[in-house]
Amino acid sequence: MAKSKAKTSASIAKTGKKPASRAANSPVATIGGSHLVIVESPTKAKKLQQYLGRGYVVIASVGHIRDLPPKNETGVKQQVPGVDIENLTFEPTYVVAPEKKPLVAQIRKLAAAASDIWFATDLDREGEAIAWHLAELVNVDPKTAKRVVFNAITKQAVLEGFANPRPIDMDRVNAQQARRILDRIVGYPISQVLWKKVAGGLSAGRVQSVATRIVVERDREIRAHVPDEKWSVCVRLTNALAKAAGMGEAWNALTSKLDERGKGATQKDQAAWLDSNGGFETDLIEIKGKKFDLSCTKDAPRDLSKGAVDAATAVGLQHVSADRTANPAGQGPAAFNVKVTGTLDPKARYKVTSVEGKREMSRPYPPFKTSTLQRAGGSLGLTADRTMRLAQQLYEAGWITYMRTDSLNLAPESIEAARGYLRAKFGAQYVPASPRYYENKTEGAQEAHEAIRPTDPSRDPSAAMRDLPEDQAKVYGLIWRCFMACQTADAEFERTTILFQRSDQDTGAVLRASGRVLVFDGFLRVNPRSSDDAQLPKLKDGDTLAPFSIDARQSFSSPPSRYTESSLIKFMEEEGIGRPSTYASIVRTIVDRNYVERRGTSLESTSLGEKVTDFLIAWFNDIIEVGYTREMEKELDDVAQRKMEWHEMLRDFWKKLDVDLVRAGEAVHVKAKMDPAPYVCPKCGSQTGYRFGKNGQFLSCVSYPDCVYAAPVDREGRPLLPERVNICSPENNQPMVMRTGRFGRFITSDLPPKPPKPKKKKKTKKQLAQEVADGVVAVAEPPEKKQFIINVDLKGKIKLPSVPPLLTDLNCPKCLTRKLNLRLGKRGPWLGCSGFPKCRGREAMGKLDETMQKTLEIALANHEAANPRAAIFTMDDVPVKDGDNVVQFILPGGVQLLAIHPDSQVPAPIAKAG
Structure with a gap:
């Protein structure tokens, strides 16, 4: 024990940490009859150590402790490593990974000295299997094992779990x-x-x-x-008759204006303009008592130009014409594009013939389960994988319940807590008469589990933003809002539908407008949703309106x-594939x-x-x-x-x-196959063909290996140039290029390929001995300079290179073997494992003593000053900012224009529309 205490004291002095009751995975030689608790993660171990106290030693297995071998061990010949297929028994052979062997030895040593052993791994099937593997390693019978589970890492849930141990469930283990x-x-x-x-x-x-x-x-x-064709006619009306002409001019100016990227006004911009100017959109639904339906299918395409002209004339355009042009990339009806133009008849008028209103109710979504949380993470720009890692951190910190669940059940006490919070915060009208319960639709859902919810509903998203890292706080906000909304009253809307008939001429044109107004926000108060509902003016039967814009639109069914x-x-999930x-x-x-x-x-x-x-x-x-x-x-x-x-x-x-x-x-x-391509090889003039390699299909010269021309191709088989970007490379002052790697898109310098390094002959022992005798000194090659790279995130935003991290002398609290990096983030300095992404361990600066914090802050300031961020500019010397959308920098081009070989029997590929 003396040695153990000495090591612990040295560790505290080195890291500057305040001593804890007993750190998870600390090298304790004996525990003198204490309870041994085994969990999966060091973070969870620390929490349990706090709740259980000094009579318990909590150690983390750091995930799986045993698995099937990655390959056959020496002397073993199995068709599938680790599985006895040869005898059709399918009995597995499990091995401990080399890096886990010291940990296994430590667990066994602690287990031998413990009065009893508790297996507190996660409550899903994988956690059950890990508990069984651990029991096997420490020779505990699964039938008599003390298996404890809890849905949340809170003191109450943990103590309840330890008060109700059970055996290891071998049915769940066998399923895993x-x-x-x-x-x-x-x-x-x-x-x-x-x-x-x-x-x-x-x-x-x-x-x-x-x-x-x-x-x-x-x-x-x-x-x-192959699309179907359909026409619609949109008529924009106003009840300000005298302003109609001016509104038409302003509307045309809005919709014809393009920004610096060649983009016009968005749907949101147009809706805002209509709302502020007292205009609204209607659709043509009827002409002379017949439903307006101008369409054709892909199987029976026909020219609909005349019908479109007639419809446009009926609603209020004059001098109408249709311009029909061929579209080489289109198929079926989309082989021709038709544009209908005309001038607005200033005398055109419409009268209101019907105004109908009805109440609509909107119910909240159920609380999150694993799959729906993963999908919702996309609204934050997070991948499903990243969302689950953040949820795991929230669970281990005691903020949410267990995050791997397919159940929609909620504990009665959590529902009552939510209803109490809503009543106090928003009023009784926001609380339904009775609690909401949700039915599990997933076959095989584990009813004993709960949906994902906050452990304490009173900790709202503002508390999370104050106490948690930014991304964790965002995910917590999603979970909190979804859970609270699911126990909130329905939202109420008033939907209005208005019909209009042309009144200046008897064309029989009937228009319809529909809009929805929020009457009572209900759950939307807690969990708002975006809405594109049109705002309609107050109108009554007989009111007269004037059109200020008319569009006859050709559209094609989308794939x-x-x-x-x-x-x-x-x-x-719907198909029941995977878990x-x-x-x-x-x-x-x-x-x-x-x-x-x-x-x-x-x-x-x-x-x-x-x-x-x-x-x-x-x-x-x-x-x-x-x-x-x-x-x-x-x-x-x-x-x-x-x-x-x-x-x-x-x-x-x-x-x-x-x-x-x-x-x-x-x-x-x-790989032995080569499909013919239509192009001439630009290097030697031979024919080309499509080959297949480890990165997919590419264009190659048929004279390979005598000619080594090769190029990547697009989906149509056209050879591609690198996608150029209007960002000046600091390496060669040329436009950079966009590339795609295993982690997504990135921007890099367009540099010539490096010449292959000559292979060095391995020297014999005799030659090496002679060099030593002659005093020859081996000269180390200089380290290869890394190519300059700018990353692009999933939303297409540029992430400029940051200052390299500062490596500290502090050990990672998770893997215990690597040092921590110090970085400057949005919320100040933070420490993360230098082994990322293999290890995602982090340490809070606030847990270090003040002297250590100050020392690190000074070192980081000096490091930042010595490593300023590179200033990046476009080719026109315009600064490129972090978070800029990469689309605005992409230069035209992409497809390499190659001649068609005269002997080719293959048609040249054409890019398809859409």
Whole structure:
């Protein structure tokens, strides 16, 4: 014990921290009969240590402690490492990762000296499995183990959990084991097939390959879309008859004006103008007693110009004409664009023929569960993965309940706390007569769990902004508002629908306007939503109005929207693919693997993703099919509910997969294929073709390797130039270029490729000995200078390079092995692990003593002064600011113009509309 105390004292002196009762994962040699508590995270361990007191020692496993081996160990030959497939027993072999062995030894030592052991890992299936692995390592029978769970890390919840221990639930453990083994026996052998038949380094997965397929098939739907055509006529009216002409001129000026980026007035700008000038929009719904429906389908396209001219004339345009022009990129009805023009008839008038009003009620959304929180994080510009990390931090800090849940249940005491807060803050009218309860629609939802909610509703978002880091506070605000709103009264609206008929001429044109006015805000007081409802003036039957603008609009049906991270997660949840706790990692994986890329907020499949998906559909279609994956999820739920034996489930699955693996072994290597392209090679004049590499499809010279011309291509197969950006490179004073990497888009200098380094021959021992004898001194090569890079975030905002962090002598409180970096953030100096992103440990400056804080602040100020941020300018010497939208800097170009080879039998690709 003396040694242990000496080490602890030295650590306090070095870090400047105030001593704690007993730090999580501290090197305690013996605990003399105390209670040992094992949790997953060091942050959670610290909280529990505070609540449980000196009679307990809390240690963190830092995530999983054992797993299947990444590869076969020496002397072991298994088709799938760690799984006995050869004998069809599917018994797993678990190993402790090398970096976890010292921690395992420490846990075993503490366990041997403890009077009892408590397993307080998270309450989901993964947490149950971790508890079982830990019990196995310390030789505790799962039936007699003290397993404690709590939905929130508050003192009351923790103490209640410890007052009600239970055995480890082996049904849930087996379900988790089956899932892990199933993922391994799918991913490992199919990935090996991809390496042999497609390209090295590729991977497949039971759920990730299905998710990629979903995105690929949606993108193909979009490309194959042939639109229908439809016409609408918008008439803008005002009851200020004398001002109509002037309003028309002002409206035309507003809508024709373009900003510096060539963009016109937004819908929001137009709505604001109409509201402030007493105008509003109506739609043509009827002509001479017949419903206005001017449209045609993709299967029967026809010229609708005459009908559009007639409709425009009926509503109040004169001297109307239609200009019809061909659109080479359009298909079906979209092969022609039609523009209808005319002048407004100054005598045109409309009378109100009907005014109808009715009350509408709007209900709040349910509280968050994992999938809906991940989707809502997108409104903050956060990925699902980032949202879940922040939620984990909030849970561990005791601000919210457990964040991995598919339940909508709420504890009665939390509902009463919310209702009490609402009554005191806003009044009794904001509290429904009875509490709101929400039904779980997810099949297999774990009813014992709660929805995600604040642990203390009285801590509102303003308290979070004061006490938490900015991103954590934003996520907490989302959760708090959603939870409080779900217990608030409905919002009430008054919807008004008005009909108008042309009165100066008997054309039979009937217009309709609809608007909605908020009468009682209800839950919107707590959780506001944006609204585009039109504001209508007070009108009555017989009132006369004048049009000041008329538009006859040709439109085409849109293809399905590209998936966003939110909509993909929603689809996966609705189809029963994967689990809520895995959605974020699935999206991250398919992006990191370059099967899917982020385009703003959209997810778009890459040529690599399409090629891999095509191969998997050809040989493993039944395995990566949505319906089959859904059935596998149900079977895993059946294992957890003791309706199915997990070995039997895996045995049945393997029989199916093994047949596919044998068939796939006969496939032709994808890289051996070369599809013809229409272009002339710009280097040697030969023909070109499309090849496939580890980064996807590219254009290549057929004379390779004699000619090494190659270029990336767009979706239509056109060769691409680097996307140039109007930002001056500090390295060569030339425009920089936009590139895409595994973490998204970034801007870098357009520098020539570095010449390959000559391979050095390895010297023999005799040569090295001779050099030593001759006194030859080895000269170290200078470190390679890093290329200047500007990052672009998910919203397309520029993130200028920041000052490099200052490395301190303080140890990371999470991984305990790396030093902390000191940075200057929006809220002042902060400390984070230098091993980020592998370790995300942080330390609060306020926990250090005053002397240490002052020392670090002075060091950081000197460091900032010695490393000023680079000043970045456009090519016109206009400063580039942090947060500028990258769109405004993109220069025209992108497609490389190559001649068509005279011998080509392939048509030149054309970019499709949309």
